[in-house]
Amino acid sequence: MSVLVSASALRRRVAAAVLTATAVVGAVALPASAADRAHDHSGRAERSQIVISGAQTHTSARYDRSNAALNQEWVEVANDGPRAVDLDGWTLSDEDGHSYTFRHHRLRDHQSVRVHTGFGRDRKNDLYQDRRESVWDPGHDTATLRDDHGRLVDSASWGHDHRDRHDHRGHRGGGRHDRQH
Template identity: 35%
Template sequence: MRKLLGTLTAAAIAVGAVLTVAGPAQAAPALRFHSTQYDSPGKDTRSNASLNTEWIALVNTGSAAVNLKGWKIVDKSATYTIGNVTIAGKGGVVYLHTGKGSNTARHLYWSRGNYVWNNTGDTATLKTKAGKTHDTCTWKQKSGRTKVAC
């Protein structure tokens, strides 16, 4: 009986150790593409002003702020890796502009000299730090439209 109790106690301790090591599963951040202005208003001149009116926006619908460092916004022709930027919770929005500028908490700049998003249709992909696809935004050309909600 003593041997059986000793074996059961050892087994209970081993199971307890395993259970305390495993923590709760981490939920994926509530990030998604919000909208994009894929066609700059007016003539496409490739001026910095024109490039910066082409943008894509992320929204955080969760309650907690999320640090985006290492996340990527990907197009088939280019990839933007986000630096040390935190997007606020409860509707926080961050815009990624195509042209040059000084990054702020809400506005990031790709520093490209050419447009990224195709006016005839395209797909943007949001990838986690680990490289997993987290969200996509796909659009087709709409007559008279230059901006879409994702």
Template identity: 40%
Template sequence: MRSSRPLAAAVVATAFAGAVLLPAQAQAASGSVHLYKIYYDSPGKDTGSNASLNGEYVQIKNTTSKGVSLKGWVLSDASNHKYTFGTYTLGKGKTVTIRTGTGKNTATTLYQNRGAYVWNNDKDTATLKKSNGTKADSCSYNSTKVDYKMC
């Protein structure tokens, strides 16, 4: 009977070829700031009221191990409606909700202060860009069967 150890060692070596192993601290620091959920069709009829406008929103989640400043970051849709973040830090492991209508900004909810809907009820693409213009994330949907998309 022949030993399978050399074969097993070759398989393991091949599996790790090209893989980058990070120190434990670097692995813990990995994560991202990304689009989490788009609630694109607010509940009920689209009346244009502030309550209806605020029924559509985007959530952004920080899965890194530290707070991230979103100052100057831009959230946009396919029609190039843009929301630019002012001074705001998204804490580690936290989620922020960006509502379309007006309201008082809090640590967990920000408002675009718009008087019209942004997110199409059938299909659209949300894009999140860092303050330097590089794309952090994007998320698309193409459905009228549900009112939201988990990104």
């Protein structure tokens, strides 16, 4: 079926390999890509701990605009790090320019949140875009997560040919796209 792709997973693997090589040769300075991921002076957690961990699309949502069908469509954002991260002002967008802005949501360490397309009451693990139409194209799309400064944090694609740029994540079940390592 579809494949979900993450730019940050490849960056993490490359950074780990570079850091390992650096430790072996005894170099003192971190490479720029690793330094970009380090904590800033305010103590904010590194951006690479936040990833798009899964997505579920439904072809029926394009034709069935019921709220139940729209809420079966979601993108999951996970905090793989050891610290909570304030997502206030972060955005999740698709290729067509639909954008959702996180408001007053703190993602605790090792937790995830699903951002559903339809209407609902926001909870710790479920947020709602409050849309009346489908956002995520089941055939091909890219979910892009940016921090409150507009910097790319992660992106995940399905139905595209991203050969040399990303690692690949598989899918499980009809229209659901999840991380697989």
